[in-house]
Structures are given as structure tokens and as C-alpha cells.
Amino acid sequence: MYTGLQHAHSGLAYLALLALVVVIFWALFGSLSGREFQEKDRKIAFIGFILSHVQLLLGLILYFVSPVGFSLLTGGGAMSDSAARLTALEHPLINIVAIVLITIGYSRAKKLTTSRAKFRSIYMMYAVGLVLILSRIPWSAWLG
DSSP states (O other): OHHHHHHHHHHHHHHHHHHHHHHHHHHHHHHHHTOOOOHHHHHHHHHHHHHHHHHHHHHHHHHHHSTTSHHHHHHSOTTTSHHHHIIIIIHHHHHHHHHHHHHHHHHHHHHOOSHHHHHHHHHHHHHHHHHHHHHTSOHHHHHO
């Protein structure tokens, strides 16, 4: 089960990151072109929203069943080792913050009245979330 969750979390990360990039550029171009925010724009933003939330859910499940997740915090010594600190604290905490920002951007866009404001809410909050996610990816473990 652990290996399957690990592979799902790593594999879905590619889709989630790609979706966030696509949504950011879609919303940015929508704002710059001055076009009306339509239902298809909301659905495209929703794809990034859903994929990032599913990724978070898989990550949280993995965090508590993994031998190197939450157990690193309870075992002590994780704060002195940068790799252990990234795995046990920084990666999950910063990614939760990123998903909260993506959620705020999507939710605000639904409530705003002008198209430009809707697009702006999406591309700004999704972009900040994406930067936070990219900053805390364990690149050495993910690519190596």
C-alpha cells in the first residue's frame, strides 16, 4: 500500500503541476485579452483546483502511513537534518499553505463580479501556490 501511494503521489504531481501552469497562463491571457470569464474558464480553473487537492489528500495519507513522514517528528532529530526537516515539516506545511491559497483564489473568482478580477484572482493565487509548491518539492528524491 505504501509503495502504491508513493507512486500515485509522485505521478499525480506531474499532472497537478502541469494543470496549475496551464490554468495560470489561461487566466493570465484571459485577463490580458479582456475577454469575458465564462463557464469553461471556471472549469479549467477547477481542473487545477481538483488535481492539487487530490495531490494534497494523497500526500497527507502518505505522510501518516510512511515510515519517514510524521514519525520523523516524533522520533526527534528531524530539525537538525535538512532532508528530514523537509520531509517531516517543510514539504507538508508549505504545500498545505499553497493549496489553501489556490482554494482562496478559486473561491474568490466565483464571488467576484468582473471578468478581469476573476481571472486575476485565479492567476495570482494559483501562481503563488505553484511557487510555494515548487520551493518545497524534494527534488533530489523526486528526480533521482
